[in-house]
Amino acid sequence: MNILEVKGLTKRYANHTALDNVSIKVPKQCIFGLLGPNGAGKTSLIRSINQIISPEEGEIFFDGHLLKPEDVFKMGYLPEERGLYKKMGVAEQILYFAQLKGMSKKEAKQKTKIWLERLSLIPWHKHKVEDLSKGMQQKVQFICTVIHEPALLILDEPFSGFDPVNAQLIRDEIIRLKDDGATIILSTHRMESVEQLCDRIALINKSKKVIEGTQSDIKKAYRNNQFDLTTADPITIQETPHKMIHESTSQLYGYKQTIQLEEASPNDLLKEVMQKTTVLGIQENIPSMNDIFLEAVQNGNIKKLTNEELNA
Amino acid sequence: MHKVLLIIQREYITRVRKKSFIIMSILGPLMIVAFYGIIIWASISDGEEKEISVIDETGWFQSVFEEQDDHFIFHYLDTEVEQGKNALQKGDIDGFLHIPKSFSLEKMDGIMLYESKGLGAKAVADIEGKLKKKIRTLKLPQLGVTQEQMKALNKPLEIRTVSLNDEGKESDSHVTISSIIGIIGGLVIYFFVFMYSTMVMKGVLEEKTSRVVEVIVSSVKPYQLMLGKILGVGLVGLTQLGLWIVLGVISTTILSSFVEIPYDQIQEANLQNQANQVEIDQLSHVFYMLHDFNFISILVVFVFYFIFAYLMYASLFAAVGASVDNETDTQQFMLPVTMPLILAIALSGGIVSDPQGSLAYWFSIIPLTSPVIMMIRMPFIGFGLEVIISMLFLFIGFIFSVWVASRIYRIGLLTYGKKPTYSEIFKWLLRNN
Structure with a gap:
């Protein structure tokens, strides 16, 4: 069962095509790596899924049905460019975003407390965001993304700005969320995180999807x-x-x-x-994801996956 | 709808809670009172008394300078000119007036006024006026005018303006009061629209620069975000206005209990100066006229213009905020948006002097200027078809500007980098998402 299915998505801007007939399938409860060089069209794809922009062609299915406006409640999005209200308090801010995602105030309060404890932010809950260190701000942002327990999480560079200890903490949280039933789309340039976490991977280059499959199948194809x-x-x-x-x-x-x-x-x-x-x-000597990325993007060496049909 | 409420709530609470809001709420009225206090004080007081020595070799003007005067202390001297000049140079006196023997009613020249510290145009004009008045009384009998004729000439004239409405009903119209009420109404709209629309713009810009928008637009529509922000900030404005009114009422009540207004003296003075007038003093005259005024319709119209002017301008300002990345870049796009507002205020004087002119008419119909201009005209022309047409146009203008703004907003919000050109913004208008 796929939680998300993108079919033939095309998005054009005045001067260029950001997405050219892109299709991906994201099965439930997996970590899906969305890779590609800068400017390949990842953000446009993510924004289309979030219904921030609407593409010219193609369809997006969420949980078996055509994407509806209400589906944003079941999604959580951590954009690459982080943004919080600097003058707002930590707990207050999390509460606000939780309610915007459709949670009741009471429920949002309970969950805020749980998450603040989990990421050891309790002593800071009354402080303004601007008083926090960058790493702590990132934690707050992460909570804002996941607090409403979305079925689909879209995380764009979730580890940037974290020290190794906190990066590990967030990695563990991502795995825990997956174990609890969430599906995660992970867009990152950190290939070691991709190796560690991703079950499936799609590579987008120059507005087109060039590879999609499980990590092991892709590696097999590139051995x-x-x-x-x-x-x-x-x-x-x-x-x-x-x-x-x-x-x-x-x-x-x-x-x-x-x-x-x-x-x-x-x-x-x-x-x-x-x-x-x-x-x-x-x-x-099995190629690392880093090698495959370079091979596919730099040298344009696109391998056909042996059991692509099986995967599809 | 629930989300718009959430946004309104956030916008409202974060602003009302700020120290600057609380400070402005208390200091605002004080500042306004101080501001107008200084203006009124400056126009009433004529500065310190001026000490002037007078050497009148003709002896005609003695009575003029022996009269009591608030602004001058005259020393009618019988000394030499040099002595007077010396006194002036030593700084004992502010001025020294010399009327030479050669001065005659036929050949009126030779009068000199010496000063060292700058007497000021008003003092000079006052002295001139005093001399002229005396010369007049001296000259008129020569021309064969009797005392009675002179008195008849000096009778004060008062025009009672009466406005005749469509049903032929007469009511007193009061140009001064109408002007004051109109200008106050126009100014309040101007200030509030400017202040709070700018606040909306800054809020949008803050969300854009802190990149919070991307998180938010993944849960709410840009249109809802804009609406919530505009309404939230608008409520802050209304709260502030309300607080000012309450504080104003309280402080004037307290003040008036401390300060004793010398009603009797005012009345006495009025009676002396205007013996030919009706037996009511100026103050009760004002109250009488205010009582006569149709406040309800003005208030209703004011509230309408206040609200829709704010909504119209705030949405345009929001679009400006969404179009750029930083505050310095807003300047260029602010100009065309603020121009009509500034123009309206600049025209207010002209509107007051000719509220029925075609300039006044058209600017009170055009939605961008109508809130201020119509508020100024309204006390003169009263509520009628013109006002209804203007209100209708304002409503259409509001709908149109919200449409324009929301289309610019939704695209501008996620566009970073280069400052857009006007033609690019125009393309955003037409582009589908």
């Missing part, structure tokens, strides 16, 4: 038969018929080299090497 081989003695380029990506470097135990296999299987490689030296270890 390129590279192997890290650790041996007792170094292997030189002359000694092997395979392409050497990284030449031997001395490690704590033995030597490590990265080898690209074309036709041969890893077993063939092992057989070759075993005749010359002792093999201490072999591991497939």
Whole structure:
């Protein structure tokens, strides 16, 4: 079951097309990574889902039905450019946003207290936002986004401005929200967060969606038969018929080299090497999301996912 | 609707709670009282008494300078001119008037007024007036005019203005009172519209620069946000006005119990100076005229113009705030919006002197100027078809400006970066979301 389904979305501005026939599917209770370089059209897509802008073509389905204005109550949006009323108190502000998202005052008060406790902001609840540190302001903003327990959360760069400790805190909260049943669309440039958190990923480049699928499927599609081989003695380029990506470097135990296999299987490689030296270890060099991002965006290398149909 | 209420509530509470609001609520009336107090005091008081020595070699003017005068102390001297000049130079006196022997009714020249510290145009004019008056009484018998004829000439004239309405009913009309009431009404509208529309604009700008809008427009429509803000700030304005009225009433009551107004003396003075007039004093005359005035219709019309002028201008100001990123950039777009308001106030003097002119008529029909101009005209022309037409146009103007503003607002709100040009803003008007 998909909580969100975007079909053939096109949004044009006076001088350029921000979204060109973009379709994505976001299953319930997953963390969906929305990736793409700056200016690719992510914000336009997010704003369309939030009904801030209305696209020229295409449809958006939320929880099985065509997106309705009331659906904003079931969404939470953390924009990249954070914004709070600087002169308003912390608790008061959270209460205001909660009520704007359709919560009753009583309910909003209870939840505000719970969240302030959870993110250890209780001593600050009466302070004005401008008196808070940037990290604390970000926490307040996060609470404002999630307080009404939305079914769909859209977080744009949620970790920016946080120190590692607080970033971990927010990461844990995101996972907890997912475990509680929420679906999260995560738009970020921090690839390590994407690796850690995202179940599914869509990559948007130049107004078009270029890749969509589960993280593992995407990685499978981009694996390129590279192997890290650790041996007792170094292997030189002359000694092997395979392409050497990284030449031997001395490690704590033995030597490590990265080898690209074309036709041969890893077993063939092992057989070759075993005749010359002792093999201490072999591991497939699976590309990181960062590598895939660069490969797809910079080199325009778009791989077709093997089981894309299955995913769709 | 629930959300608009929430926004109104936030806008209202955060503003009313501010220290500056509380301070303005208390100091505002004091400042206004002080402001007008200074103006009135300046126009009533003529400064300190001037000490003037007079050497009158003709001897004709002695009676003039022996008369009691609030503004001058005259020393009618019988000394030499040089002595008088010396006294002036030493600073003992403010001026020294010399009427030479050569002065005659046929050849009226040679009178000198010496001064060192600057006597001021008014003092000079006063002295001139005194001399002229005396010369007149001296000259008239020569021309064959009798005392009785002179008295008859000097009789004061009072015109009673009566306005005749459509049904042929007569009522006293009072130009002065009408002018004052009209200008006060126009000024109040001007100040409030300006102050609170600017507040709306700043609020919009604050939301835009703090990037809070993006969070909000994902839960409410830009139109609702604008409406909530305008209404919320408008309520703040009404609260302030209400507070000022209450404070004003309280403080004048307290003041009047401390200050004793010398009614008897006023009456006495009036009786002496205007023996030929009716036996009522000026103050009760004013009250009599005020009583005669149709306040209800003026008040109703005032409230209408006040509210719709604010709503119209506030929405335009909101659009200005949404179009730009920072306060300095607002200047350019403020100009065309504030021009009509300033023009209306600038024209107020002309409107008072000719409330029926075609200038007055047209500016009281055009919605952007009509609130101020019609408030000024209203006490003169009374409630009638013209006012209804003007109100109707104002309402249409209000609907139109809200439409224009909300279309600029919804796009401007999320547009950052370069300051838009007028043609770009015009395109926003026509663009679908």
